[in-house]
Amino acid sequence: MSKSLPSRAENYSEWYNELVKRADLAENSAVRGCMIIKPYGYSIWEKMQRALDDMFKETGHVNAYFPLLIPKSFLSKEASHVEGFAKECAVVTHYRLKNDPNGHGVIVDPDAKLEEELIIRPTSETVIWSTYKNWVQSYRDLPILMNQWANVMRWEMRTRLFLRTAEFLWQEGHTAHATKEEAVEETEQMLNIYSEFAETFMAMPVIKGRKTANERFAGAEDTYCIEAMMQDGKALQAGTSHFLGQNFAKAFDVKFLNKANQQEFVWGTSWGVSTRLMGALIMAHSDDQGLVLPPKLAPIQVVIVPIYKGEEQLNNIKFKIDPLVSALKKRGISVKFDISENQSPGFKFAEYELKGVPIRLAIGNRDIENGTIELARRDTRVKTSLPFDGIEQVIVDTLEDIQISIYQKALDFRAANTFEVNTWDEFLVKIEEGGFLSAHWDGSPETEEKIKELTKATIRCIPLDSQEEAGKCILTGNPSKQRVIFARAY
Template structure:
């Protein structure tokens, strides 16, 4: 199954694209820039979705749904917001087709022009805050903690499966609060939720920080983010949480009556992650043989493959496998028994290696005689013989060990590819020869940030949170700097 998969070291981009397709995660659609998420890929996304949804609800949020189409006039109400998304918007101008009598087929009916164009949702702040105007009257209606699972459209020209597509799936949280402090606390809380999910479920270490003014979400006062490193040394923004201040409340006239009877504008937040996390999961852990999935997000955590020549051997193995399956399911471990007679065991081994199933159990006639099974780990490819009556407990512990091991491997890789520099020459040399994260001083100006980006293609990924102040000089301008920021080339 994995024969011919390109090597990461030879062509990382080709390796990624081929792996996504061959592992059955997604494929390109007939619509340029869009993708079809296949069942196995969607099963992984569902695990992510279910886990995050519980985390959101555990922090007091409820799900709702808002329209896909947004009146154009809504975008004009918040100037920074419309400027930030104007070039990415897909616009609906007509509401009807008609038969094309001259050329055949159908054509847009010129008589069916909309009075006001509709924008296909690139993000939902505007349409949601229009609803909040009616939902919020007094302090008793606050805080309002809403999340939406939806699809969005951003008109991308250069696309790549999961990482950047014209249409993608995501969740977007939108909350309203009585005070600035409450809104900031919410923004920071959701950043912690994202960090918890990415590190403890995706097994990807992250750096938390705030975006520069240039990189901030359109319409936000502050954007918090988590940044992860992929195996090619590039950064990937894995989640963002935005403190919106009162910008959208003022744009859509969302006020509330305080306990004292005064009328004030509410304070807002928004936060989201998308199917881009699928790309992060693939690129952070997988190898030249296929996916490496952390057990916490693997749709199938264990696969059992029988090895037999005669039907009576299969019958005995199936009986033994059933006991193991029942034991694993009782522990909440997902397991599959692959007794297909259309493929040989070696082919199945390669298939599950490609799909990244964390643990493979092989049972043959000799194992039946000895009361053992062969247990193979996907991450390290280690194999060991385990007594059949102990295998359920063994796998329960093994999956925990694997989850931690996959995280530690990614953390070690990130640490080994993180650099601290004091000169622009060293900065450029590292970018060209040893891609990774670079901590360097920056003078805080957008002008310097843009010049570095233009000359090197590296961007300031974030201003790290909780980092100690450090006096220094900007690597580009030589002007004073009070803190190092995180630079990297990014997806």
């Protein structure tokens, strides 16, 4: 199975598309641009969801749910918001079908036209802030710290599984605060949570930064982001956190009585990550043999494949392995003991390699006689024969080491493909090679757009940890105060 995958070097895009399908993560649906997330893929998303949800709740956030359909008039209330999403909106115009009188199935009933069209949510700021108006009267009602796990729809013309689909799953946090300082602190806190999740669970190093005005979320005063590098040198925006200021509060007249007994508009934030993280996980770590999954997100962390002839040998292996399986499960490790008879051990090895299972154990009759077991690491593909006694702790330690090693490999790759450039000619050469380019920019939206037009590279972020450094813009030669990160991106 894995041998027939295209290689990353030959065709990175085809490698990705084929891997998503052959590893049973997702497939295209009958609806253009929408995907079916298969059980194996969804189990990875569930692990992501569970980890993030715990992190949100530890910081005081609670989950809620808001409608899928939004009145069209709501999107008209915040000018930059509607401008940002208008071209991606799917619109519901009728509420009933009827049989075609000509006998051609069903048709839309022309008499069932809605008085006001409804938008399938591309994001939920409008419907949520219209609700907050009913919830907030006094500073005592604040802050509101809410999140929802939901699906959204943005009518994308060019789609790719997980990375860009018309419908996708995500979480969207929406908070309301009494002060600007609180809202800014919330925006930064959630960015840090996303960064911690990406690096600790996904083993994916990220750069934290701010977006330029051109790249800012429609309706926000400031957008923070985490940017990751994929193995083809392209950037992928892995999460965003937005300081909304009072924009949506003003649009929906959400005011509160402050401690000085004065009416004031509420301050807001929104933040989200989506199933795009699945695409990031695949492209950050996987190889030409298939998925490479960090243990913390792997649906199966350890698979045990018995090699035997006849029921007696299988029973001997079971007698040895069953206590190990129980011990590993007690330690919170997901383990599969694959005794299915419809596939050969070699086929199973290839299948679990393709699916990125971090540790594969193989044991046969000779191993039992010798008191050994074979352990294969998915990240390095190294196989080692080890004493069976003490293997439980070896597995625990190896899983931890794989998690760390995968992160370090990705970090080293990013370091080796991040370049400081100081001239336009140097920029043109390096951008074709791929990677992150740290370069000066004069702060002008026109210059940013011109660079994008000429090279297809965008400013991924203004790094939060960057220091002021006097320089000259790579394109215009105008003064610049600091470097920004350019890259081509997904």
